Amino acid sequence: MKQNSLLRLMAIVLVVTMSMGLISCSNNDKTAGQTDVSAIADKVWDFSQTHPDGFTLDIRTMTEPTEGIAVSYAATQNSHSRSQLDKVVAHALQNDGFVGGWYNSSDGLYYFDSTRLFPENQLKEAIEFGKKNGQNSAFILSSFTEIPLEGKVAEIVSRGMLIVGTTGDYRPLSFRENDGSYWGFGIEMAEEIATQLGVGIKFVQTSWPTLTADVLAEPQQFDMAIGGITITDARKQQMLMSDGYLANGKTILCRTSDADSYHSLADIDRPEVRVMVNPGGLNEKFARENLTHATIIVHQQNEEIPSLVAGGEADVMITEITEAPWYVNNDSRLAAPLLSQPFTHGEIGVLMRRGQDDLLAFVNAIIARMKSDGSLRRLHEKYGLVYSFTRRSSFL
Secondary structure (H helix, E strand, C coil): CHHHHHHHHHHHHHHHHHHHHHHHHHHHHHHHHHHHHHHHHHHHHHHHCCCCCCEEEECCCCECCCCCEEEECHHHCCEECHHHHHHHHHHHHHCCCEEEEEEECCCCEEEEEEEEEECCCCHHHHHHHHHHCCCCEEEECCCCEEEECCCHHHHHHHHCEEEEEECCEECCCEEECCCCCEECHHHHHHHHHHHHHCCEEEEEECCCCCHHHHHHCCCCCCCEECCCCECCHHHHHHCEECCCCEEECEEEEEEHHHHHHCCCHHHHCCCCCEEEECCCCHHHHHHHHHCCCCEEEECCCHHHHHHHHHCCCCCEEEEECCCHHHHHHHCCCEECCCCCCCCCCEEECCEECCCCHHHHHHHHHHHHHHHHHCHHHHHHHHHCCCCCCCCCCCCC
16 A cells, blocks of 8 residues: 555656646747747847838848738738837748838838738739738839839739720831731830730720820720830820830931932921921921921821832921831831931830829839840840930930
8 A cells, every 4th residue: 555655646746747847848948939039020120220211021031032022911010119020020930931111200110010922923912912901002122113002003903904005107116007916116115014014915096196185085095105105394294204215316217319418407498308297296396396498298197108208209207216217127218317316315205194103113113124134125126226325314
């Protein structure tokens, strides 16, 4: 009996000892976990002090991703300052491993969120996730572009189609074939924008005389217009225009046999010189303002004018340095003797109505990326166009 009692007593002591050991280990693990979260939070806090304009940080490696679409989780919304950073870090470790932060100058606080990162070809998914999480915007890391979740970009993504207005009469920037298909430098720019939005594309024909009215029409006819549209102050006063993606300037086309006759505007501005222009655009405006003695002929179809000049129906066509080389290369009867000395200097951009600032920012980001990665230069080379983006990029 005494032996059995002693054995029972030893078993009880052993169980109690093991339980205390387990409790001690559990507490140690919990403390270690808290220490890990706090240590990471300290690093994030230190990082934030040198990045007040905002950042997205992979807290597993303490590095900043350079690509992706960052969208915050609702669970960590309105977490600010170091005191609330542990909660954000713990959530990030349990989910995607990213923390976003920024300094709010209005209240002097740093705000942090656990963040999900989407591939940049999943804009639709990022927008849907953001809406479910009660966010106002998503952020494209590669271009530092903020996309409002209720703006024009979100509307296009939800529709699944980018609708683009273009004249289709301006080789090699925008041309519509008889079968209804479009090709050209501007067409490829529009297709790249659609690709980055992750949507299809539809082209709607507009014209130079009706371009402004079509952009401003109610209901809206298209999301943006592209293809040989020069950036001007007058257009920017009424509408939005993107950054330039193609250098431009006024020049002439004439018959090859007459090329030596034209060295300046003065040589053209004579009563016997018949100058043909398309109506309603900047070519007609330039001709009427600068050629007061020449005979000006307005022809409705821009794409027909070069062949009319070549055939003797007119002597000179007012055109652009973007258009003239194509016709010279494709019709030996035509020449552009003043191609290297354009009368004006400008740039071509994307035109859209006011109130679409998010789409404007998105388009400008694509143009900037294409300039930096060389794809814009390669597109210029494909179409034999002048690539010139220097400090003189603010043209008339």
